[in-house]
Amino acid sequence: xxxxxxxxxxxxxxxxxxxxxxxxxxxxxxxxxxxxxxxxxxxxxxxxxxxxxxxxxxxxxxxxxxxxxxxxxxxxxxxxxxxxxxxxxxxxxxxxxxxxxxxxxxxxxxxxxxxxxxxxxxxxxxxxxxxxxxxxxxxxxxxxxxxxxxxxxxxxxxxxxxxxxxxxxxx
Numbered sequence: 001x002x003x004x005x006x007x008x009x010x011x012x013x014x015x016x017x018x019x020x021x022x023x024x025x026x027x028x029x030x031x032x033x034x035x036x037x038x039x040x041x042x043x044x045x046x047x048x049x050x051x052x053x054x055x056x057x058x059x060x061x062x063x064x065x066x067x068x069x070x071x072x073x074x075x076x077x078x079x080x081x082x083x084x085x086x087x088x089x090x091x092x093x094x095x096x097x098x099x100x101x102x103x104x105x106x107x108x109x110x111x112x113x114x115x116x117x118x119x120x121x122x123x124x125x126x127x128x129x130x131x132x133x134x135x136x137x138x139x140x141x142x143x144x145x146x147x148x149x150x151x152x153x154x155x156x157x158x159x160x161x162x163x164x165x166x167x168x169x170x171x
Contacts, residue, residue, distance in 0.1 A: 007036065011047065023055035042071035046081050049088075058088045079105065079113050083120055090124045098124040115141040136160040 001009075014029045021029075030051040034044035049064035065085035073081050082105050089098040102121035106114075118141040125134035139157035143150045 007033075018054055027051045027055060027057075042068045042073040043077065045071065046073055046077055049081070050084065053084060053088055058091045062088050062092060076111070076113070079109055079111065083113060083116055086124065087120050090120075090127055095124055095128045099128060115144065132160050132163065 037044040046068035049061040053061035086098040086101040122134040122138040136157045143153040
């Protein structure tokens with residue numbers, strides 16, 4: 001096992017303590033752990049943002065997500081950072097920016113986080129008063145995981161989306 005794998009395994013061990021130790025101790029343990037990443041500021045900022053976000057400190061998380069992305073956060077962590085930043089922005093009252101980021105993610109990427117993008121976009125759309133589009137997205141995401149009724153649920157979601165477009169155009 002190389003140093004990176006050891007570091008990641010230790011990180012996961014700290015994350016397993018979330019909710020079992022005080023939020024302050026958890027944040028401090030993450031902070032102590034990421035200090036070993038002197039050459040990987042993007043990952044360190046991302047993990048600190050996650051720690052703040054997961055303990056209800058969205059205002060502290062937001063600038064760290066932005067910094068991680070600005071420093072070229074790689075791979076799946078980059079997509080996670082965009083999703084989590086969008087969720088944090090929604091919680092911080094920046095709904096339009098949240099929706100913009102998540103719509104970009106729907107267009108730019110496709111991976112195992114697609115349903116997460118749709119789910120958080122649904123939350124942001126709901127917060128913006130777009131309940132039909134929000135429900136449609138959520139139902140489509142759910143339909144991909146059902147053992148039965150997938151097609152029916154997906155079609156209902158499509159119909160919601162179509163009726164939402166007609167409602168907004170006055171047709």
